Amino acid sequence: MREPMLNEHPVELGLKGREAEVVARLASDASYRAAFASAFPGEGSGITFEQVILAIAAYERTLIFGRSPFDLYVFEGKHDVLGADARRGMTLFFSERLGCASCHSGFNFSGAWRDSQGATGEPSFADNGLGVGPMRVPTLRNVSLTAPYMHDGSLPTLEAVVEHYERARAPGLRSFTLSAAERRELLAFLHSLTDPTFGMESHAERTNSVSR
């Protein structure tokens, strides 16, 4: 957690030096005050930045997924889960013509290059065509659930994101034009990266869904 929150070269979340502001904003909300007091009993009434880190890390450990149609198709040989549109979209995604996978690479489609210390290296940063320079490449897993899109949330739908990349001009971005059918196929592939059991409210709900 500390790395994306506090790193400066490059900046990701940009919270270095703003720890007190983060804590103050959370502490101004009664529901957060109650939740932190409940999660960290015996540690006093105030919220600390360390507790914020621990709380987010605890939440992230619950974000378990791996049964998207893409995973089932590629790793488990279940061909019927991925429709013809999504399969053609997968070919487009990994094609040199579109170049999506040159940034959204690796198991998590996030440019997963790590150096020997495990830190994210330069190849995990790319220009998204919105004029702000290299940004951390976000994962595309569960992308159907993570609107709005781009670093500033300026694009409301995946359709808008694909159309943006058709128009965008920036270092490292390919120029391409999609037919209506190709656009539909690429979107079908992007949606296939979402685990339908991800984001369910409870473990029981997840277990019930998986066992159906």
Place this chain on the structure above:
Amino acid sequence: MPSARILYLDDEEPLVFIVRRMLERIGHQVSGFTRAEEALAAFSAAPDAFDLVISDNSMPGMSGVDFAKEVLRVHPAAVVAIASGYMDEKETSAALAAGVRSVIRKPQTLEEMRDMVRELLPHIGDS
């Protein structure tokens, strides 16, 4: 028929986990590694213990092609394949010239992986 003994190297741990499970499900034995130097140490300690070596290409510290060269230096008869998200023709040619037997594009499906093992190790079956 015997199963293949496969050394699988990729710097992404989830992929090592899932590909190992995939290959084990079709009957092969897999030793998975996320660091080239550890994979190389294991291979050097027992080069005859592996029928096939499969490596990622884009890894910190050592590329898959350089890893393949080291493996082949230790054991010139080793069968080495590279699974890569992206390699252009020049890189692919360099890998094949270095003695790599096959270059497969990631993500490789269960069937593509099974077919590659069959092609490279025709004397070994799978389930």
